[in-house]
Amino acid sequence: MATILLIEDDPGVRRGLQLALSRHGHEVRTAESGEDGLRELGAAACDLVVLDLMLPGISGFEVCRRIRAAGEVPVVMLTARGDDFDVVTGLEAGADDYVVKPAQPTVLDARIRAVLRRSAPSDGVRVHGGLRIDTEALTVTLHGAPVALTPTELRLLLTLSRAPGRVFSRRQLLEEVWEHDYLGDSRLVDNCVQRLRAKIEERQAAPEYVQTVRGFGYRFGPL
Template sequence: MPNVLLIEDDPAVGEGLALGLRRHGHRVEVAVDGERGLTAFAAAHPDIVLLDLMLPGIDGFEVCRRIRAAGGVPIIMLTARGDDIDVVGGLEAGADDYVVKPAQPRVLDARIKAVLRRGTPGQERQRESHGALVIDRAALEVSKGDTPVALTPTELRLLLELSRTPGRVFSRQQLLELVWDHDFLGDSRLVDACVQRLRAKIEDRPSAPVYVRTVRGFGYRFGPV
């Protein structure tokens, strides 16, 4: 039963979502602003955070950046619109996924389960090296040289899927299905933002990637190095 931290400033919305998620088996703590959300995050160590972007005081973008800086806890942002700059800003701040409000508890339940599954992918191979990059699929660890690379569950799943078949080209839609479990025409911004964050962690020069390469007009492929 995952522990969920819901940061939502509208009391009615927050309590309604919390009640619905509890009926789906989640333990939910609600914080009504960014400052209380960060305090609750530090104290409760949740498994996942549901974060409204439009918060009083410390806004959702800053809350997202601070939570992401503290570690790899998954973040699903709640946004009033799905086609504006808020989505891009939230993804760049480190969110793993987003849901457009008004959000239904069953939709959030499905997204929560999908995000948490990303931390437990298949372990068909153990340890593999790609140049300086070492991927241990059994331990779910990545290192570059002798230095561990801290990845979020979504970044890790993306790297595992891409590196499973080096040289294969994946469309953004294929990656949405494999990594985000979005089996409908999803938002390619999720993929592009995650690729940017992953490159920043594993590439020597993110602007000239060696591992995660763009196939213009189609998607991405891994190496080969």
């Protein structure tokens, strides 16, 4: 499961690949052009870019160079024909792998996983939108910028993000994060959530990562 940005101008191919990759368990965002893609990439980090070579406006090669110049996001190229010129130039532009169209979804997925595996050997990294949680280094970044969390806030975030979507009751959180036997109902959890939100949520009125489920508790991630 990874977040993938698909840059492809042909609407048919774009939707087909988006659907196929979604079925393989990836989160897929799309862009129609190189400019659009670079903008999208700046807005929110992703784990990998699938990049078509034939694009209106900036060429795929140029987009690839800029992506690699900007960061360490791996790129899988999509070429119409496997002629040598494309491949060599593509790999020299910084692509990590390439797949020849028409692409078998299974093959593309296999390549993607292979690239992710060798270019991101760091396991235990959870990425949700612009939030990146490294469970080994115990670091959290928001849109690439490091976020300073206190130990308790970090434990809370780790616990919640371990099961995205699942609702944790205050009771459960007290046991897992604080490990006390919790005497007397307290609003400690609310408080810590509030402090955590102040650091990782951009619009606190509509929290993106830590959501409250009234009457039950809190939940990490998508609605």
